[in-house]
Amino acid sequence: MLRIILWGLALILLTLNILIFSGVMPLDNIQVVEEKTNTKLAEPYNQTPEATESKNAQFFVPILMYHYIKDYNNPSDPLGVQLSVSPATLEKQFELIKILGYQPITLQDFAAKKYTNNSIILTFDDGYIDHYTNALPLLQKYNYRASFFIVSSFVGRSGYMNANQIQELVDAGMEVGGHSISHKNLASLSFEDAIYDISTSIRNRELVFAYPSGKYSEQTLDIVSSLGIVASVTTNLGVATEKSNLQELPRIRVKEYTDLTKRINEEIAIAKSTLKPSQRSKD
Numbered sequence: 001m002l003r004i005i006l007w008g009l010a011l012i013l014l015t016l017n018i019l020i021f022s023g024v025m026p027l028d029n030i031q032v033v034e035e036k037t038n039t040k041l042a043e044p045y046n047q048t049p050e051a052t053e054s055k056n057a058q059f060f061v062p063i064l065m066y067h068y069i070k071d072y073n074n075p076s077d078p079l080g081v082q083l084s085v086s087p088a089t090l091e092k093q094f095e096l097i098k099i100l101g102y103q104p105i106t107l108q109d110f111a112a113k114k115y116t117n118n119s120i121i122l123t124f125d126d127g128y129i130d131h132y133t134n135a136l137p138l139l140q141k142y143n144y145r146a147s148f149f150i151v152s153s154f155v156g157r158s159g160y161m162n163a164n165q166i167q168e169l170v171d172a173g174m175e176v177g178g179h180s181i182s183h184k185n186l187a188s189l190s191f192e193d194a195i196y197d198i199s200t201s202i203r204n205r206e207l208v209f210a211y212p213s214g215k216y217s218e219q220t221l222d223i224v225s226s227l228g229i230v231a232s233v234t235t236n237l238g239v240a241t242e243k244s245n246l247q248e249l250p251r252i253r254v255k256e257y258t259d260l261t262k263r264i265n266e267e268i269a270i271a272k273s274t275l276k277p278s279q280r281s282k283d
Contacts, residue, residue, distance in 0.1 A: 059242050061115050063250065064122050087134040093254070110231060124146060126179065147177060152200060177210065234250060252264065
């Protein structure tokens with residue numbers, strides 16, 4: 001911004017020199033213009049990051065990350081087990097969220113600063129059918145809102161929600177955002193392929209996004225911002241604060257045996273110690 005201001009001022013001074021040289025503007029007007037110019041320059045030039053930023057975050061909003069909501073314990077599929085939370089456990093966690101005094105909000109709420117220290121965000125990745133059959137009834141039972149991220153080419157496949165079921169999520173007040181076309185690593189795509197992949201996946205969706213497998217790059221960040229996406233979630237560990245980059249929001253991965261109270265408190269403590277989520281390894 002300062003560079004733009006300086007270029008603008010340089011252009012103004014060049015124009016003034018031309019006018020003065022041609023006799024269009026009298027010399028006695030120069031001092032007034034210089035005084036105004038000096039006034040404009042002084043304020044931003046003297047600002048420092050320490051002067052413009054508050055020292056500590058005041059709000060800590062956990063964003064919970066879920067994948068499969070089903071009973072699953074297949075020893076030959078450890079990744080699937082790690083990504084699964086049973087409906088019974090999910091209900092216990094929802095009850096705990098209520099006991100702890102948290103109120104679920106959406107990512108758009110967070111982007112609009114509609115949050116308190118009692119806010120929490122529930123996110124469900126990939127668009128699995130059990131989000132509709134198992135998660136949605138519990139969300140409605142507890143009157144909770146949640147954010148669902150859909151891989152657009154997976155819609156209607158076996159094991160995934162179809163278009164009508166996704167629309168029922170929307171009708172129930174859930175936030176439904178993009179999660180790419182086919183769950184590719186966006187950081188490895190060309191600019192053209194990445195912008196097509198992201199823009200297509202948010203078509204007819206809310207302007208929120210989840211990076212597939214948490215993979216993204218500076219180019220990806222530029223693209224999601226240019227597309228008007230108001231908030232994007234990563235797999236970086238942490239809790240969101242008012243200081244968080246809205247395109248790099250951290251989350252807490254939830255598993256079947258996750259001690260939710262402990263995990264939330266741990267991440268809030270780390271956030272209070274000012275350690276950036278991007279500096280930490282992923283769970």
